[in-house]
Amino acid sequence: MAPILDIKNLYKNYGPVEILKDINVAIEPGDFLVLVGPSGCGKSTLLNCIAGLEPITDGTIHIGGRDMTHVSPKDRDIAMVFQSYALYPTMSVAKNITFGMKVRGVDAATQERKLQEVAGQLQIEQLLHRRPGQLSGGQRQRVAMGRALVRDPKLFLFDEPLSNLDAKLRVEMRTEIKKLHQNLGATMVYVTHDQIEAMTLATKIVVLKGGIVQQIGSPAEIYNRPANLFVADFMGSPAMNLIPARAKPNGTGTQIEISRDGEAPLVLTDTQAPDLPEDVILGLRPEDIAEAGFRAGESVQKAECLIEMVEPAGADTFVVSHLGGKQVTARLHAETSAQSGKTLPLAFDLSKVSYFAPESGDRLN
Amino acid sequence: MTDLVINPTQSRPWGKILLRALLFALLGLFALFYLMPLFVMVTTSLKSLEEIRTGSLIAFPREITFEAWRTAWSGACTGIQCEGLRPYFWNSVVLAIPAVLISTVVGALNGYVIAQWRFRGANLIFSLLLFGCFIPFQVVLLPMARMLGLMGLAGTIPGLIFVHVIYGIGFTTLFFRNYYVTIPQELVKAAKVDGAGFFRIFWSIFLPLSLPIIVVTVIWQFTQIWNDFLFGVSFSQAGTQPVTVALNNIVNSTTGVKEYNVDMAAAIIAALPTLLVYVVAGKYFIRGLTAGSVKG
Ligand SMILES: Nc1ncnc2c1ncn2[C@@H]1O[C@H](COP(=O)(O)OP(=O)(O)OP(=O)(O)O)[C@@H](O)[C@H]1O
Ligand SMILES: [Mg+2]
Numbered sequence: 001m002a003p004i005l006d007i008k009n010l011y012k013n014y015g016p017v018e019i020l021k022d023i024n025v026a027i028e029p030g031d032f033l034v035l036v037g038p039s040g041c042g043k044s045t046l047l048n049c050i051a052g053l054e055p056i057t058d059g060t061i062h063i064g065g066r067d068m069t070h071v072s073p074k075d076r077d078i079a080m081v082f083q084s085y086a087l088y089p090t091m092s093v094a095k096n097i098t099f100g101m102k103v104r105g106v107d108a109a110t111q112e113r114k115l116q117e118v119a120g121q122l123q124i125e126q127l128l129h130r131r132p133g134q135l136s137g138g139q140r141q142r143v144a145m146g147r148a149l150v151r152d153p154k155l156f157l158f159d160e161p162l163s164n165l166d167a168k169l170r171v172e173m174r175t176e177i178k179k180l181h182q183n184l185g186a187t188m189v190y191v192t193h194d195q196i197e198a199m200t201l202a203t204k205i206v207v208l209k210g211g212i213v214q215q216i217g218s219p220a221e222i223y224n225r226p227a228n229l230f231v232a233d234f235m236g237s238p239a240m241n242l243i244p245a246r247a248k249p250n251g252t253g254t255q256i257e258i259s260r261d262g263e264a265p266l267v268l269t270d271t272q273a274p275d276l277p278e279d280v281i282l283g284l285r286p287e288d289i290a291e292a293g294f295r296a297g298e299s300v301q302k303a304e305c306l307i308e309m310v311e312p313a314g315a316d317t318f319v320v321s322h323l324g325g326k327q328v329t330a331r332l333h334a335e336t337s338a339q340s341g342k343t344l345p346l347a348f349d350l351s352k353v354s355y356f357a358p359e360s361g362d363r364l365n
Numbered sequence: 366m367t368d369l370v371i372n373p374t375q376s377r378p379w380g381k382i383l384l385r386a387l388l389f390a391l392l393g394l395f396a397l398f399y400l401m402p403l404f405v406m407v408t409t410s411l412k413s414l415e416e417i418r419t420g421s422l423i424a425f426p427r428e429i430t431f432e433a434w435r436t437a438w439s440g441a442c443t444g445i446q447c448e449g450l451r452p453y454f455w456n457s458v459v460l461a462i463p464a465v466l467i468s469t470v471v472g473a474l475n476g477y478v479i480a481q482w483r484f485r486g487a488n489l490i491f492s493l494l495l496f497g498c499f500i501p502f503q504v505v506l507l508p509m510a511r512m513l514g515l516m517g518l519a520g521t522i523p524g525l526i527f528v529h530v531i532y533g534i535g536f537t538t539l540f541f542r543n544y545y546v547t548i549p550q551e552l553v554k555a556a557k558v559d560g561a562g563f564f565r566i567f568w569s570i571f572l573p574l575s576l577p578i579i580v581v582t583v584i585w586q587f588t589q590i591w592n593d594f595l596f597g598v599s600f601s602q603a604g605t606q607p608v609t610v611a612l613n614n615i616v617n618s619t620t621g622v623k624e625y626n627v628d629m630a631a632a633i634i635a636a637l638p639t640l641l642v643y644v645v646a647g648k649y650f651i652r653g654l655t656a657g658s659v660k661g
Contacts, residue, residue, distance in 0.1 A: 091573075
């Protein structure tokens with residue numbers, strides 16, 4: 001299938017400042033692409049470029065197989081939900097939703113039918129005569145969605161639509177958006193800096209930093225095989241443990257040596273490691289460090305570690321130890337016997353390990 | 366406004382009452398002070414000349430007569446003609462209404478473009494327009510006279526309309542621009558995605574939001590244009606003079622006995638429209654001046 005959105009070598013400058021650098025992204029029909037990155041990295045700018053609301057400096061944008069690089073927003077066959085919702089303040093909810101159709105000259109009967117359809121879908125039927133000012137945040141958010149949904153476009157663009165909502169509503173709306181995506185089979189580009197939103201919604205994630213794409217991949221790829229230190233640190237909560245270590249090849253594999261304060265270094269043996277330089281950063285997710293005995297397998301290595309802190313978090317208990325000069329968090333069962341100040345045998349699952357070069361930050365395996 | 370008064374003696378009711386009384390006495394005094402001239406004008410205009418000469422300035426009229434008003438409206442002499450204010454009053458109406466409307470519409474469009482379409486050089490243009498607000502009237506008199514001459518509009522009402530529109534655009538643009546910058550840019554973006562163009566967005570989204578600032582602008586412009594004397598006296602000729610110029614002529618060209626009652630009546634007639642505008646739209650004026658943010 002032809003990609004529905006195809007961005008090639010996109011550059012965007014504001015005056016002399018390069019905001020987006022050499023962006024290349026393509027998505028298939030039905031994809032849910034999530035743009036994540038820290039504040040100010042250019043997510044909104046990229047979305048505005050896709051929508052045609054900002055001219056681009058260089059590169060091309062194809063939507064539905066057509067070159068849309070210089071086409072005005074109204075002809076791009078897109079619908080957009082803005083971070084601030086941007087509801088028309090003097091129009092009723094119904095008028096807000098039908099404004100686009102009215103402008104495009106859709107006949108009144110079709111307008112009414114689509115309005116009822118969307119209102120039903122979003123459960124806002126009883127709000128249709130109200131002004132945006134008379135709605136709660138969550139209701140406004142749904143109206144903003146409704147305005148996009150009546151359009152049935154090739155591409156939906158969402159700019160942090162949930163960022164103004166409280167935590168509970170956010171989780172609810174997240175589920176609703178996911179349902180909508182599954183029911184409509186629509187293609188979506190979704191901006192967020194909430195990485196849980198990214199993981200739960202996306203079929204494909206683009207991680208941006210400073211206007212440069214760091215990694216493009218499925219949520220699992222991004223989570224399990226981050227392309228560099230930035231992605232490893234940015235995605236996941238608590239963040240991936242990134243531990244400075246020394247790699248030494250020996251007969252059967254690679255010895256990974258992690259220094260410890262006032263103790264013998266911790267030595268792990270990875271039989272599947274690629275050729276590694278001497279200095280590496282070893283990345284392991286908290287859930288890949290378990291209590292010895294709870295995790296078994298060829299690549300699981302055990303070591304006694306001094307526990308500095310125990311943080312029960314309901315279903316799991318996080319314990320913090322100190323390795324290679326860094327705090328290392330492990331996710332253990334709730335009924336763990338770990339005690340702070342005591343040692344505990346921990347199991348490191350090296351089948352999930354990531355290695356990074358300390359200087360460039362790039363992934364090595 | 367009175368609930369802004371902070372009352373430090375909440376616990377002692379008599380102190381509170383005293384403060385209140387003091388406050389109202391003071392306010393009443395101010396009101397009297399400001400109403401005094403109007404009182405004198407109204408009473409004088411209702412007296413006969415005879416009574417003015419013999420009575421006191423601040424006394425009520427013994428016998429109310431509207432003779433002076435009739436004379437002021439349709440009989441007083443402005444130089445050689447004696448038609449009263451009426452023709453000049455209509456000149457002012459014919460002049461002020463289009464001038465106010467045109468300058469308001471242009472200001473609204475200017476403000477909309479400058480605040481929401483941020484084209485290259487928008488800030489420069491806005492600064493220049495602002496600068497235009499601060500140019501004293503006297504400076505533009507001669508160049509403007511020359512311009513009007515070249516355009517063939519010298520001494521005509523359209524010429525005066527042109528002058529007032531040009532001079533007013535700086536202010537009206539400033540008002541609308543400052544109002545529209547408070548409206549989030551994303552509204553325009555959303556409307557663009559919805560398929561609306563420049564004028565459609567203005568008409569459907571911005572204009573309905575603009576009532577308070579339109580009222581402010583109309584009051585401001587109407588007051589400026591109706592009360593203008595300098596442009597009126599400089600760029601008009603016999604027959605096209607606005608009411609302010611005619612009022613001046615009535616007051617200054619009386620020979621023999623000074624008809625104070627007619628002068629007062631004429632002055633009130635000339636001031637009535639602006640008074641009316643404030644009474645009708647005054648509350649929107651305050652609201653518009655203080656209106657900052659637009660609820661999304
Ligand atoms: N009109 C503009 N002129 C100049 N610089 C701009 C303009 N708009 C945005 N920028 C800059 O572009 C960069 C990217 O902005 P953008 O709004 O895309 O960030 P973002 O990733 O959406 O951030 P957030 O998560 O906070 O919304 C920022 O450094 C910002 O300062
Ligand atoms: Mg943003």
